[in-house]
Amino acid sequence: MNCAVILLLTSSCFTWSSAIYTPNRAGTLKYLLEPPVFAEVVGHRGGNVTLPCILRTKPSHYKVKWTKLEPEHVGRENIIMISNSHAFKQYGRLGPRAALRKAHTMDASLQLRGLELEDGGTYRCELVNGIEDESVAISLRIEGVVFPYQSKNGRYRFTFQEAKDVCAEQDGILASYSQLYRAWTEGLDWCNAGWLDDGTVHYPIIESRPACGGEMLPGIRSYGPKDKKVDQFDAFCFTSQTSGSVSYISGSFSFEQAEHACQRQGAALALVGQLYSAWRFQKYDQCDGGWLRDGSVRFPISNPRERCGGLPEAGVRSFGFPNRMKHLYGAYCYR
Numbered sequence: 521m522n523c524a525v526i527l528l529l530t531s532s533c534f535t536w537s538s539a540i541y542t543p544n545r546a547g548t549l550k551y552l553l554e555p556p557v558f559a560e561v562v563g564h565r566g567g568n569v570t571l572p573c574i575l576r577t578k579p580s581h582y583k584v585k586w587t588k589l590e591p592e593h594v595g596r597e598n599i600i601m602i603s604n605s606h607a608f609k610q611y612g613r614l615g616p617r618a619a620l621r622k623a624h625t626m627d628a629s630l631q632l633r634g635l636e637l638e639d640g641g642t643y644r645c646e647l648v649n650g651i652e653d654e655s656v657a658i659s660l661r662i663e664g665v666v667f668p669y670q671s672k673n674g675r676y677r678f679t680f681q682e683a684k685d686v687c688a689e690q691d692g693i694l695a696s697y698s699q700l701y702r703a704w705t706e707g708l709d710w711c712n713a714g715w716l717d718d719g720t721v722h723y724p725i726i727e728s729r730p731a732c733g734g735e736m737l738p739g740i741r742s743y744g745p746k747d748k749k750v751d752q753f754d755a756f757c758f759t760s761q762t763s764g765s766v767s768y769i770s771g772s773f774s775f776e777q778a779e780h781a782c783q784r785q786g787a788a789l790a791l792v793g794q795l796y797s798a799w800r801f802q803k804y805d806q807c808d809g810g811w812l813r814d815g816s817v818r819f820p821i822s823n824p825r826e827r828c829g830g831l832p833e834a835g836v837r838s839f840g841f842p843n844r845m846k847h848l849y850g851a852y853c854y855r
């Protein structure tokens with residue numbers, strides 16, 4: 521069997537899978553172990569994971585097709601790999617980082633290495649034999665942190681594309697609804713609405729209050745889908761572990777002096793996402809405002825105390841975007 525034959529099969533797979541795929545009920549599958557060993561696998565940026573898919577019995581001829589589902593584009597199929605017992609072929613953005621584990625003859629599990637923020641989501645392992653195709657779904661959750669981001673020009677200044685861009689500039693991506701939901705359960709309360717990656721607009725409220733949607737129950741408040749080209753909101757960004765680290769240089773610096781202070785240490789002013797990542801994953805705690813690369817001044821608090829911002833919850837506090845020359849702060853550097 522060579523790759524040309526596999527490719528041929530690919531084009532016909534498109535029609536079959538979209539027509540036949542229905543959600544599985546536990547125990548009804550003949551060929552695939554269902555539910556899969558783990559329905560959810562957790563990884564972090566830069567890490568490796570294995571998405572389990574185990575055969576119970578083998579049909580005489582079959583292929584295994586791995587895809588990533590895209591909730592925003594229903595019907596679009598993101599193929600990662602198609603394999604039979606002799607050969608495999610990788611596809612798309614994920615293909616080059618994917619391999620089959622093949623721990624034993626019934627193992628069709630997918631290994632993904634060098635995880636990126638965008639890799640989170642639902643994957644499908646599909647056994648294709650042309651007669652009774654079967655599939656199981658496995659979700660990959662990237663461990664991370666959600667942070668709200670507001671323009672230096674004030675509240676609600678980003679179109680959808682601009683929100684995407686600012687998240688990328690701060691070492692993140694636009695968060696998904698499930699990432700925001702999880703952040704809310706972990707304590708995120710934010711009274712400004714922001715874009716999510718599916719083009720909807722939401723904000724998470726833990727303490728109901730009149731200024732933030734009134735006395736409705738706590739939860740994720742929804743504005744629903746908005747016009748991506750016209751409507752403007754803040755952004756909810758998502759980031760994960762970084763390979764470098766954040767440090768604080770104390771001093772009374774203008775923005776430019778803070779930049780130089782970091783450069784002298786072979787570093788650069790930290791991005792907002794990098795500070796959130798250090799706060800979340802290294803429990804970074806520093807009770808001093810410092811410049812970040814976007815011109816904002818913030819500080820991370822892991823052990824809330826009265827003299828550090830006064831709020832009872834842990835979090836990254838912001839002084840907004842002070843005047844870059846007149847106001848003096850320390851510097852948060854990233855290396």
Ligand SMILES: *[C@@H]1O[C@H](CO)[C@@H](O)[C@H](O)[C@H]1NC(C)=O
Pocket residue numbers: 566567568633634
């Ligand atoms: C991920 O796997 C690659 C090889 O596939 C290996 O070189 C690397 O060390 C692994 N990374 C981690 C974090 O385990």
